[in-house]
Amino acid sequence: MIRNSPDTGPLLEMENVSVNFPVKGPYPFSKKRWIQAVTNVSLQVSEGETFGIVGESGCGKTTLANAMIGMVRPTAGTVRFQGVDLYSLKPQVFREARREMQMIFQDPFSSLNPRFSVYEIIREPLYIRGQASETAMKAKVLELLKLVGLDEDDMYRYPSDFSGGQRQRIGIARAIILNPRFLVCDEPVSALDVSVHAQILNLLMDIQKSRHLTYVFVSHNLAVVKNICQNMVVMYLGTIMESGSSDAIFANPLHPYTKALLSAVLDIDVTKPRDRILLKGDTPSPIDPPPGCRFWQRCPSAMKGCATIPAKLAEVEPGHPVACHLISGFSPQQVADGLHEPVSPKSGG
Amino acid sequence: MSRPNVLLQVAQRGGSLVSFVRKLWQHPQGRLGLILAGWLVLVAILAPILAPYDPYDVTQRAAKGLRPSWQHPLGTTTTTGQDIFSMLIYGSRVSLMIGIGTGVALAFLGALMGVMAGYLGGFVDNLIMRVVDVMLVIPTLPLIIVLTSLLGRSYFVIVLVFVIFGWTGLARVIRSLVLVLKNSNYVKAAELAGASRWYIMTKHILPGTSHLIIMNTALTSAGIMVAEAGLSFLGLGDPTAISWGKMLAEAQGGGALLFGAWWWIIAPGIGIFLSVFSFMRIGIVIEEVFNPRMKASSSIYKLFKHLNNTYLDEVFRSMEEEETLVREPPDRSNAPTPEGCHG
Ligand SMILES: Nc1ncnc2c1ncn2[C@@H]1O[C@H](COP(=O)(O)OP(=O)(O)OP(=O)(O)O)[C@@H](O)[C@H]1O
Ligand code: SF4
Ligand SMILES: [Mg+2]
Numbered sequence: 001m002i003r004n005s006p007d008t009g010p011l012l013e014m015e016n017v018s019v020n021f022p023v024k025g026p027y028p029f030s031k032k033r034w035i036q037a038v039t040n041v042s043l044q045v046s047e048g049e050t051f052g053i054v055g056e057s058g059c060g061k062t063t064l065a066n067a068m069i070g071m072v073r074p075t076a077g078t079v080r081f082q083g084v085d086l087y088s089l090k091p092q093v094f095r096e097a098r099r100e101m102q103m104i105f106q107d108p109f110s111s112l113n114p115r116f117s118v119y120e121i122i123r124e125p126l127y128i129r130g131q132a133s134e135t136a137m138k139a140k141v142l143e144l145l146k147l148v149g150l151d152e153d154d155m156y157r158y159p160s161d162f163s164g165g166q167r168q169r170i171g172i173a174r175a176i177i178l179n180p181r182f183l184v185c186d187e188p189v190s191a192l193d194v195s196v197h198a199q200i201l202n203l204l205m206d207i208q209k210s211r212h213l214t215y216v217f218v219s220h221n222l223a224v225v226k227n228i229c230q231n232m233v234v235m236y237l238g239t240i241m242e243s244g245s246s247d248a249i250f251a252n253p254l255h256p257y258t259k260a261l262l263s264a265v266l267d268i269d270v271t272k273p274r275d276r277i278l279l280k281g282d283t284p285s286p287i288d289p290p291p292g293c294r295f296w297q298r299c300p301s302a303m304k305g306c307a308t309i310p311a312k313l314a315e316v317e318p319g320h321p322v323a324c325h326l327i328s329g330f331s332p333q334q335v336a337d338g339l340h341e342p343v344s345p346k347s348g349g
Numbered sequence: 350m351s352r353p354n355v356l357l358q359v360a361q362r363g364g365s366l367v368s369f370v371r372k373l374w375q376h377p378q379g380r381l382g383l384i385l386a387g388w389l390v391l392v393a394i395l396a397p398i399l400a401p402y403d404p405y406d407v408t409q410r411a412a413k414g415l416r417p418s419w420q421h422p423l424g425t426t427t428t429t430g431q432d433i434f435s436m437l438i439y440g441s442r443v444s445l446m447i448g449i450g451t452g453v454a455l456a457f458l459g460a461l462m463g464v465m466a467g468y469l470g471g472f473v474d475n476l477i478m479r480v481v482d483v484m485l486v487i488p489t490l491p492l493i494i495v496l497t498s499l500l501g502r503s504y505f506v507i508v509l510v511f512v513i514f515g516w517t518g519l520a521r522v523i524r525s526l527v528l529v530l531k532n533s534n535y536v537k538a539a540e541l542a543g544a545s546r547w548y549i550m551t552k553h554i555l556p557g558t559s560h561l562i563i564m565n566t567a568l569t570s571a572g573i574m575v576a577e578a579g580l581s582f583l584g585l586g587d588p589t590a591i592s593w594g595k596m597l598a599e600a601q602g603g604g605a606l607l608f609g610a611w612w613w614i615i616a617p618g619i620g621i622f623l624s625v626f627s628f629m630r631i632g633i634v635i636e637e638v639f640n641p642r643m644k645a646s647s648s649i650y651k652l653f654k655h656l657n658n659t660y661l662d663e664v665f666r667s668m669e670e671e672e673t674l675v676r677e678p679p680d681r682s683n684a685p686t687p688e689g690c691h692g
Contacts, residue, residue: 071537095543103541111534115556121535125542174538 009083010044011182011214012068017041017077019063023287035286037063039238040077045231047181050208050215052225052232052246054261056283060238061218062106065184068216069101070094081182099129102175104204106187106218108167112159118145119155122173129178144173148203165196169203176207183208184216189224201228222261226250234258237286237294240313244320254322256299293325305330305339372638373631379638382630389624393441402432404439404591423612428603436591437616443592444574447504448624452570454512459519460555460562466520467527468546468554478524481517489514497585504587507580511573519565523558530557560636567632571625578621593617 018041020034037060045051053061066072067079070086079086084097102125105111112121120127122144123137132140142152148169159167168188175183185204189197205228208215219225225232226246233243234257242255253259260279279298293299296306306325313321314328322328330340373379392399417424423433466477493510500506530536536553544552578594580586586595596617605613 069541071541098541099543101541103538105534105538107534111538113533113535113553113557116535124539128539128542128544128548171538178542 011047011082012045012216013080014041014043014068015078015080017064017067017074017079019060019067019072020075033287036238036289037286038067038074041233041235041238041240042077043233043240043243045182045214045216047214048212049230050217050228052229053216053218053235054220054222054225054232055235056220058283058286059235060286061220061235062186063238064235065103065186065216065218069103069182069184070098071103099178100181101184102178102180102182103184103186104168104171104175104188107191108164108171109191111171112167114159117156117158118150118162118170121159121170122177125174125178140177141173144177147207148173149199163196164192165200168192168200172200172203172207176211176213179211180213182214182216184218186218187220190220197224234261237283237289239294240323241295242320242322243313248317248320252317252320254316254320254327255324256301256326257295260300293323301326302343303330303339304341304343305334305337306343309334309339369638373634376634376637378630379634382627382634385623385627386631389441389445389620389627392438393445396438396442400432400435400438402435404431404435417612423616424610426599426603426613428599433596433613433616436596437593437620439591440593440596440617441620443504443587443590444577444594444620445624447508447577447592448570448574448628451508451511451515451573452566452568452628454508455515455569456519456562456566458512459516459565460523460558462516463520463523464527464550464554464558467524468531468550474524477520481520484514484517487514493580493585494583502585502587504577504590507577507586508573511576515569519561522561526558526561527554530554563632563636567625567628570628571621574621574624578617593620 017038018036019038020036023033023035041064043051053064055061063072067074070079073087078088081097081101086094086097089097116124119138119141122141126132126137126140141155145152145154150166150169150173154162154166159170162170172188188204189200192200201224204215207213215228217225217229229246231244232246232249234241234249234255236257242249242253242258249258250262253262279300281298284294284297290296290307292305292307292309293302293311296302299306303325309325309330311323311325312328313323315321316327325340334340370383373383423437425432426436462477462481466474489510492514493507496506496510531549531554533553536549539549539553574594576594577586577592578597581592581595581598584598586592586598594617597614600610600613600617603613605611
């Protein structure tokens, strides 16, 4: 793989990516239905940054992350890594092109094979590449063990001997042994005890600094994203609701969903009265969602047109697009039809 | 992974076979299993030397129906006067061969089909699972009757039929486990590092199903020995050979119970029991050697418990424990807390 110089474009670029999963119908030969896990997502991750993906559980974050690194073939759209369209490559070249991408998994308990020793787990990527000798691999594993804060003695122990946080460290060592440039962290701490969150995050940040990595950081924890991400997208039911630099989004959230999320989490200033926006209902099913704004059933400021007319991403300020009719407005014709009227009077609750 | 590499690995594995057996030996259960199985095999091999009489000699009309004595440790048969002790020794040859042969062949075929169906998916999966469906509804016993009358009553035919119709159950179980394993994150991590399907199948998927395969081999080996007895009962066994199963059938036919010759029935029973017992011990220990750190929660133990329902007992017990945990707090809140007493 020829490395493009950093200034020729983003390291990773997704264009109108959609991922659908078929669901079995209630009876054979019934009309095929689709889970629209990710719909029409475009984003760019530039070299060296930490890019956040935020959203509720089940909104398609993992699916999107998998599509980025070539683990899930998108139904539509293109994914370009270093300017190369990943999914148009032949399998052999594809494997080569992907060698600089790695992932840290959400669940540290299912991400390590219980039958492998720590040494076998960490060296596995090198072993698969098959170019390093046993002694070279051992030295490398030892170096990484120290880096992630584990002992030399841990090398021949098995995953069941370790706590969640330690397992995640093992997973991190495995992910960086091939010196990747691009690392997807899929909620690396959400399955862990709160007390070790900071340690793991600090470790990740140290590694990023010392190895000049680009991170995509998936999370549903807004405070974490605020602290470590430069740019981010907010997802809801498979679509991007708002994107931009995290400074801009946290300072000036524009989408009703983002506002609700922020009001629920970032109540650090206890002196101010809390005016939390409570969302009614649950996340609707991602199977065959309605054509309009995906958020309309739960949106506190939904308008009559929201259910039927798709909300397109529109830039409010440079580099801060938002998908909401409140921002982009309706056309004069639609306004004349009364589509901009609120669905029901809201009482702020 | 390229071919030479694979061969290299196989060679390295071969080299570690010695250490593998040593590990089995170091485990008390494994040692017991190895000693028993080794002893049985030795008896089978040395049968001509060990047996005091020719078990095939059916001409001893004068020695019919003798009770156990120093000349005939287990007496003789009531019908033809064969020495039962010699039959027992010779019977180990056929019984062990049928048991182990069928068990291993069945495990191999079942594992291969199950892993292929589960891991490759798509067309291969559909094909294999349709074959399994068809096999499951074909009744085995009538088929054996038909086939043995067509192809002759050789043990080879019987083993073949057992294998061809026995792999389906194992294949189904393994397939469903493979479906889980193949979506696990460690397989994903290996794929991300560029692992080939062959690598993932041999390194992650197949070892992940080892407990099922080992368990199945031990169980079917035992089961087939008993099934062979059943076939012999029905007169479908090889008429010229002596096996434990056939001894049981002959004991029944010769009126062993009628004559009070219980040793005639017990002897082959003990033979079958000892083989089953040793296979099981070895199976458990192999599983432990493969999964050094899964001892306490060893899946094969769970399977074992499953078989005699103690597993369910455990589940119920844990449920009860949970209930008492839930019930406890209100009691405590009524009673004065220790802190309250001291403070
Ligand atoms: N392989 C699959 N087959 C079918 N449906 C899938 C598959 N993977 C994910 N989905 C569905 O796609 C949707 C998005 O799932 P995804 O795992 O991407 O969510 P997530 O945002 O990562 O959630 P969480 O925060 O719980 O990890 C879910 O409704 C899920 O059921
Ligand atoms: S488009 Fe309508 S429903 Fe969607 S977020 Fe904006 S106001 Fe709410
Ligand atoms: Mg996820």
